[in-house]
Amino acid sequence: MRIRTLAPLALLALFLGEFHADGRVQQPSQTSPPAISSGTPDLTPSSDGTLSADQMHRLFQVVADKDLQNQKQARDYTYIAREVENKLDGKGETKSTEVKTYEVLEIYGEPVERLIAKNDKPLDDKQAAKEEEKIQEIIDKRKNESENDRQKREQKQEKERKDGRKFVREVADAYNFTLLGTESVGGREAWVFQGEPRPGFEPHMKESKFLSKFHGRVWIDKSDLQMAKLDVEAIDNVAVGWVLARIHKGTRFMIEQTRVNDEVWLPRYLTFKVEARIALLKGFKMDGEETFRDYKKFRTSSKIVGMGEVQEQH
Numbered sequence: 001m002r003i004r005t006l007a008p009l010a011l012l013a014l015f016l017g018e019f020h021a022d023g024r025v026q027q028p029s030q031t032s033p034p035a036i037s038s039g040t041p042d043l044t045p046s047s048d049g050t051l052s053a054d055q056m057h058r059l060f061q062v063v064a065d066k067d068l069q070n071q072k073q074a075r076d077y078t079y080i081a082r083e084v085e086n087k088l089d090g091k092g093e094t095k096s097t098e099v100k101t102y103e104v105l106e107i108y109g110e111p112v113e114r115l116i117a118k119n120d121k122p123l124d125d126k127q128a129a130k131e132e133e134k135i136q137e138i139i140d141k142r143k144n145e146s147e148n149d150r151q152k153r154e155q156k157q158e159k160e161r162k163d164g165r166k167f168v169r170e171v172a173d174a175y176n177f178t179l180l181g182t183e184s185v186g187g188r189e190a191w192v193f194q195g196e197p198r199p200g201f202e203p204h205m206k207e208s209k210f211l212s213k214f215h216g217r218v219w220i221d222k223s224d225l226q227m228a229k230l231d232v233e234a235i236d237n238v239a240v241g242w243v244l245a246r247i248h249k250g251t252r253f254m255i256e257q258t259r260v261n262d263e264v265w266l267p268r269y270l271t272f273k274v275e276a277r278i279a280l281l282k283g284f285k286m287d288g289e290e291t292f293r294d295y296k297k298f299r300t301s302s303k304i305v306g307m308g309e310v311q312e313q314h
Contacts, residue, residue: 088285
């Protein structure tokens with residue numbers, strides 16, 4: 001369950017979820033709204049504690065703008081991702097477990113994974129050589145890329161970013177949001193928002209038709225206006241794509257991010273529980289987690305502070 005395969009859900013989950021880090025969340029103030037710093041959208045709730053679509057549009061636009069800049073900075077970092085996948089039986093018991101560890105690199109502006117361990121054991125020489133060959137093929141392809149192909153690739157990437165921003169605005173229309181209060185995430189104060197599907201919502205993008213099938217919460221860091229944590233849960237079955245894949249009710253994803261090197265927000269921890277069926281094939285159930293560590297800035301010499309470690313990268 002590689003995190004990059006969750007991009008559409010990540011955008012959705014940016015404003016959804018139902019997870020409590022410690023089982024509790026502070027209740028909204030009955031006397032005054034949260035303090036708003038200069039330049040931050042007005043988050044004063046109405047008398048029933050909800051926020052208007054216009055308020056959410058403004059907040060999400062700021063978050064989306066910051067996330068776009070964040071994505072650019074994230075390209076300067078390599079890291080290690082360790083993924084644990086548990087295949088489950090019909091009773092939800094674990095049948096088998098697979099652990100994979102990847103080194104994630106940026107090659108010509110795109111993330112590339114190199115498998116470095118299976119079940120916490122380093123790859124043998126043959127497997128390692130195969131991974132190196134894969135990386136070299138990608139490098140050679142980019143080095144020999146024509147100017148026309150490069151422009152097409154960059155245009156496609158730009159379109160995807162613009163579509164992502166449009167989708168964020170759809171989310172603001174698709175849900176009724178309540179500001180629940182504040183909660184500490186990674187030692188930093190964050191606003192907590194609850195989102196529930198808004199009756200009568202009419203999507204303008206094909207991706208947005210799934211929004212009514214999910215609900216949840218998002219934690220937005222008060223200082224940086226970056227997503228600190230999110231959790232999303234399917235409240236109904238969801239049919240996806242032309243292959244008739246179906247995500248079942250109860251499927252859930254949660255991700256927490258951390259501030260690294262005092263300049264960028266990067267994933268720290270991801271959990272998931274999935275029940276799905278693809279076309280007429282037998283359905284499957286799995287759960288697991290993914291942890292991220294050893295963030296290193298590779299384009300400039302810098303001291304990297306994040307994930308509880310201090311390292312030098314030259």
